[in-house]
Amino acid sequence: MSTISELNDHARKHGACRLVATTGVDALPVDKLRGLMQLVKGYDAFDEAGMLDGNDPHGEHDFGALDFDGVTYFWKFDYYADASYSLGAQNAADPSTVRVLTIMLASEY
Secondary structure: OOHHHHHHHHHHHHOOOEEEEOHHHHOOOHHHHHHHHHHHHOOOOOOOOOOOOOOOOOOOOOEEEEEEOOEEEEEEEEEEOOOOOOOEOOOOOOOOOEEEEEEEEHHHO
């Protein structure tokens, strides 16, 4: 497991990141949003099979796709150099990198 995947897993599982929900996700009732968040936190279906076949070709655990209540959702990480979110991070393996986890409907991608 790479440093990036370890940092991403920790951030996702323990809320050690900024969370962003798209309009479609934000419109979910609270109980459904809680259920979706539990699935995102527990996500472990990473497949490093390759760029075209797998969802994690670089082994960074930075993207996931899941089905919940018959709807497909995506989540992904973006990286920033500081908490102002104005500069993209140069090194996602640096523990000081600010992580932003976005959860969206697949149709919003």
